[in-house]
Amino acid sequence: MLSLTRRIVVSRPSWPRALSTSVTDMEKAIISKLTERFSPTELAVQDVSGGCGAFFAIKVASEKFRGLPTVKQHMLVTEVLKKEIGGIHGLQIKTIPPDS
Template sequence: MFPVAGFLRMNQGVAVRLLRGLSSQTDGEIRIAQVLKQKFPSASSLRVVDISGGCGAMYEIHIESDEFEGKRTVQQHQLVNQALKDEIQGMHGLRIFTQVPKH
């Protein structure tokens, strides 16, 4: 059992994940991951996390793809934003972490 003070200090998304089970994904996480897999088929790593507590208001995305090669970080993030333009309309926030795979 978690001490109450420590539990309340936890990131809300992490706390909800602990309550509902680490392996379960929200519908929003699944939908966003599907869109990104389609847009970035060569992605070697992709992780989408609902950090709003499961309500779909804010997500964190970690994506590693060869398609980012030679692009500045802002350009990489623009590609992700463009891929998610329809989904972003219903969000309050989005954290994006992009990376080029190390070969």
């Protein structure tokens, strides 16, 4: 049974952006592109670079990953984020089919 509930999480590092609750342009771009392409049931985007936007950890749960090997799932994500990846230092990706 598919859940129609979507959960999007933008995590903040504890320092130095702890007082900021606004979503950065980079986070908006990542969220927008991944939501449009994968219609995720869960999407978590976390700046793990200490707030400078150089390294992101992303978790995406989407039905579009079902039956695909992990390498292919990651290739699909990096293809969508090609422009954003060019401007950051690193990217950690976790992809899963829903309810996994």
